[in-house]
Amino acid sequence: MWMQKQSKYENTAYVALWGLLFAAPLLSLYVRTASDSELSFNWQEVFIVWRHIVVYLLVFLVHNFILAPLLIHRHKRWLYGLLTLCLIGLFSFYQCQQRPDEFRRARRIHRMEMRKQHMMEQHGDEPMEMHDAGFMENHEAGPMDDGFDHEPPPLDKKPEFRPHRPNRPPVFMGEHDIISIVIAILMCGMNLGVKFYFKNRDDQKKLLRLQKENLEQQLEYLKYQINPHFFMNTLNNIHALVDIDAEKAKSTILELSKMMRFILYEGDKKGVPLTREFDFIRNYITLMQLRFTDKVKIQVSLPQQAPDRMVPPLMLITFIENAFKHGISYQHPSFIEIKAHVEGDQLHFSCQNSKAEKSNEEKGGVGLVNVKQRLKLLYDNNYTLQIHDFPDIYSVQLIIPLNSEL
DSSP, X not given: OTTOOOOHHHHHHHHHHHHHHHHHHHHHHHHHHHHOTTOOOOHHHHHHHHHHHHHHHHHHHHIIIIIHHHXXXXXXXXXHHHHHHHHHHHHHHHHHTSOTTHHHHHHHHHHHHHHHHHHHHHHOHHHHHHHHHHHHHHHHHSOOOSSOOOOOOOTTSOOOOOOOOOOOOOSSOOHHHHHXXXXXXXXXXHHHHHHHHHHHHHHHHXXXXXXXXXXXXXXXXXXXXXXXXXXXXXXXHHHHHHHHOHHHHHXXXXXXXXXXXXXXXXXXXXXXXXXXXXXXXXXXXXHHHTTSOTTEEEEEEOOSSOOSOEEOTTSTHHHHHHHHHHSOOSSSOEEEEEXXXXXTTEEEEEEEEEOOSSOOTTTTHHHHHHHHHHHHHHHTTSOEEEEEEOXXXXXXXXXXXOBSOO
C-alpha cells in the first residue's frame, strides 16, 4: 500500500502545502519582531509550533499512503472507515495528553526576559537583581494560564503570594482539543478530495488513450474489410471481359494494377491527398466503362485541381462501387451521376444512379455499412450523410470537413 503510485502533480501540491504550513510560524514571528522593537526572534516558539504541525503531518502521511488507497484503489469502504476512526481516536488521545498552554508559557517567559533586560539597562544591575528575584518568584509560583500578557507588579510593592496549582492534563476534551480534531478530520477529507480529483484526471487520460487505440484498430479493420470487397467486384468485371474482348481485358488489368498500387501504398494511410483520391476514382470509372454499353449514361464531374487537403482513402469509392453494382440494368437505359466540389473547408460529394428492376438481396453491401462506421469514427457528428432510396433512383449526398492532415 505504501507503494501506491501517485501523480507527480499531486505530490507537488502536497509538498507546496506543507511547505507553506511550516513557513507560516517563521513569517508570523518575523512580522511580530519587526513591528515590536522589544521582541527578538525566538526559535523556541517556532519549534513548539513545528512540533504540533509534525503531528498533523504524521496523520496526513498515514492517511495518504495507507488509508486513502484502501478507499480509492481497492474500494474497501468499511475497512477505510474503521481505520480512519482509529487514527482520529489516537490523534484525539494524544491531543488530550498535551498541555495546551505550552506556547503561551514560552511566549510569556520570553517577554519577561526581554523586560528584565530592558529594566536592567534603565536601573542598573544590582537593584534590578532584587526586584527581578521577586518578580520571577511571583511568576514562577503562579503561572498565568489565561493567555493574556500581564504587566509586572510595581517595583515598590511586594508581590502577592498565589498558591501553586499543578498543571495537569485535562480529563475531558477541551476547546483546544476539539478544534485540533476537527482540523485533522478536515485535513483527511481534503486529502481524499485531492486524490479523487487526480485519480479522475488519470482515468480520463487512460480512457481517451484507450478510445484512440480502439479507434485506430477499428479503422484498420474496416479498411482491410473494404479492400477484399472491392477486389471481388473488380475481378468479376475482368472475368466477364476475358471472353468478350481480350484487348479490353488487358487494358483492364493495367487499370487494375494502378488501382492496386494506390491501395498498397496509400490505402493503409490515415489520409491521402484529395487529388490522388480523385485520380483513383477516375481510373475506377474508366475500368467500369469498358464493361457496359452505351445504354448506361455515366456522367462524372470531378475538379482537375483540388486544394492540398486530406481525405480518408477508399471512402468515396464505396458509394460509386455500389452505384455500378446495384444501379445498372442490361435491359433498360440506366445512368450514374458522380459529382464532387470543394466549398471552403468542406468536400461536397454526390452520387446518383438509377435502380435495376430486379431487387438485389445484397443491396447496400458490406462496403456501405463500413463507410458509415468509418465516417462516425473519423468525424463523430461533424459530417452530413443523406441517402435517399426512391422507387427508381438511389441518391447519396456526403459533406465532410477537409483537413490538412488526418
